[in-house]
Amino acid sequence: MFDLALAGARRQRTMAADGLPTGRARAQYVRTLFDAIARRYDLMNWLMTLGRDAAWREIAVAAVISPETRTVLDVGAGTGDLSLAVAAAMPDGGRVVALDFAAEMLGVAHAKLQHRQSSHAVRVLPVQGDALALPLPADAFDALVTAFTVRNLADVDQAFAEFCRVLRPEGRLASLEITSPTLPVFRTLFRYYFRYIVPLVGAVVAGHGAAYRYLPASVHAFLSRRRLQHRFQAAGFARVTARPLALGTIALHTGTQVEYPQQQADLFTEMVPAHEWDNVVLSLPGAHLLQSAAWATAREQLGWTPHRLAFRRAGHLVGTALVLRRPLPLPGLGIGYIPKGPILADWNGQAVSDVARALAAWARDHRVLWLKLDPDVEANNTAVAHDLDTAGFRPSEEQVQLPATMLVDLGGSEDELLARMHRKWRYNVRLAQRRGVQVREGATADLTTFYSLYQETAARDQFVIRPLDYYRTLWEHLRRE
Missing domain, CATH: 3.40.630.30 (Gcn5-related N-acetyltransferase (GNAT))
Known part of the structure; x- marks a missing residue:
């Protein structure tokens, strides 16, 4: 030590x-919710944003598409609107892979692509897959876009590592996500709207109030705009920017994939x-x-x-x-x-x-x-x-914690435990039993007795202890925990 x-x-x-599921349970929970609302997802987006979601997608597309862009991955493509916007902005010959793990959402996207049959719609390839383990080769894409997806992921860091893997060096990233606004009065109004109005509309229009109660809960539990920027940086993206849209209710993050060995990457500190x-x-x-x-x-x-x-x-x-x-x-x-x-x-x-x-x-x-x-x-x-x-x-010349820790194996029967002890320890244990010493769980009233014994032990073995009030505070708090 x-x-x-x-x-x-x-x-x-x-x-x-936050009260939300984690790990595999979260992934299954999110998949079930989005499958349930797939048919009314586009209508709800339009109602919740008053049609502004299309403008946000165009801003994200403009941030990553250039005349040299040939391949783009849309992670969490859902019903395909962002993929279509990307395809419309790409040069001739470009391809978009629209990836989502919710089959019903991809079904809506596939039907939309077949219905439109435009020159840019045929560039979009729907693929079912998991953002945490992309079924795609490394260095395969010039750009990656994602909209309103990352807060739903079970492991943001794993997903961002996958984003880096499939992007080519200097590949561009654009991420749209809902965030809590920072202006105090507007933040209060936004939270009321999100917490009460949106679930009500979701229950009436989409027939699934639970999905739209999850929406505000997931936003509240997710990273702030600044912390999400830091996580992109920690994943290995360079020149990461965080741009607020719609009075801070939407965040657009952009960045560039930088190729270097992991051990040479900078260490990033976050709160x-x-x-x-x-x-x-x-x-x-x-x-x-x-x-x-x-x-x-x-x-x-x-x-x-x-x-x-x-x-x-x-x-x-x-x-x-x-x-x-x-x-x-x-x-x-x-x-x-x-x-x-x-x-x-x-x-x-x-x-x-x-x-x-x-x-x-x-x-x-x-x-x-x-x-x-x-x-x-x-x-x-x-x-x-x-x-x-x-x-x-x-x-340091001063020890705060005890300088050594002894781990004792408590496995086995009582006789086996006694057999592993020093002879004098066994004698003292049995002597205590004969004299009526009992072992029970302590309570607040026992703190004074405990402290008296602790003082004697500290004086005998020469280690520092703290005042009784210190242990009383810890006892009262940690007991509740």
């Missing part, structure tokens, strides 16, 4: 954070919302209670501000860090602490030094004079110590 501190004072002078934090942390090996959302909230009660950071490279999660910041008496300055963190997907290689440098940069940006790390790794891991040292961290 390491306990390291960043001497930030010298560097300080140089500086100028993760509290309601997403545990899912992100649990996706990594070595997740710890002291890096959980519950611990962050408990520490807030004790005067710390939690900052939930995720580190990504080319769309892949490299690590996370729950950073606790506490203000100093000096205006704007603070100290930081990462208990049992950061957590990394791999403690070998470049990730350690890259994450350490990202944390040092974060500390400078947030006017943290002193940042203490406590990663849950072996104390004799000299490679990790070296990588942290290169980023400016030094071994």
Whole structure:
């Protein structure tokens, strides 16, 4: 285990954070909803947007189509309107692959293409497939478009990695998505309209109110315009822009695929919302209670501000860090602490030094004079110590967490457990049983007794403990969690 501190004072002078299904369940849920509303999908789009959706598609198409564009992929093509708009704007000989995983939506698109039989309609090829595992070769497309799709995906980062894979180097991306507006009064009106009016219209027109209750819920739970821009950048797209449309209710993101090996891609730091934090942390090996959302909230009660950071490279999660910041008496300055963190997907290689440098940069940006790390790794891991040292961290003389952890295998019968103990331990256990010692679950009233025993243990084994009120606050909060 390491306990390291960043001497930030010298560097300080140089500086100028839903209720919806997840995973496969989400994919099946979304597929079922869209299959159910496919026949009335276009009409509902027109009613909800007052016909403005066509103009937004034209803006997206103009952002990616050039005279050299020959192949375009439309992910989440639905009923085919965006694919048709792309085909109409492409040079002669161009082809559009309209991909969607909802068969009924593609059925509507296919019927629409057959009905129109225009020169650009014949350029569109409907294909059923999953955005998380595109059934298409690498480097196959000059451009990729997607409209009102990415918030429905079970794994945004996996999908964006697939987008990069199928695009040629310098291939263009355009994504339209619904977002929450930032203007306070309009945001309130928009949420009321989306939460109450749209589901009512959906129930009457499409006969499926549940699908249009999912719509506002998915928008509310999804990334902001700025955070979605960051996720495109983290996936490996360059020159990513985020353009608000329709008073900020629609976001158009554009970018360019850049070809370089994943290990050479820049590490990107993003703030993760509290309601997403545990899912992100649990996706990594070595997740710890002291890096959980519950611990962050408990520490807030004790005067710390939690900052939930995720580190990504080319769309892949490299690590996370729950950073606790506490203000100093000096205006704007603070100290930081990462208990049992950061957590990394791999403690070998470049990730350690890259994450350490990202944390040092974060500390400078947030006017943290002193940042203490406590990663849950072996104390004799000299490679990790070296990588942290290169980023400016030094071994700390003060331990916050216990310097060692012992894992005890509790498998087997009681007799087997006793047999694995030292002879003196077995004697003490049996002596306690003979003297009537009982084991039960503790309650709030037992905290004083617990603390008295803890004080004796700390004095005997010479480790630091905190005041009783500290443990009472943690008990009350974590018990509710």
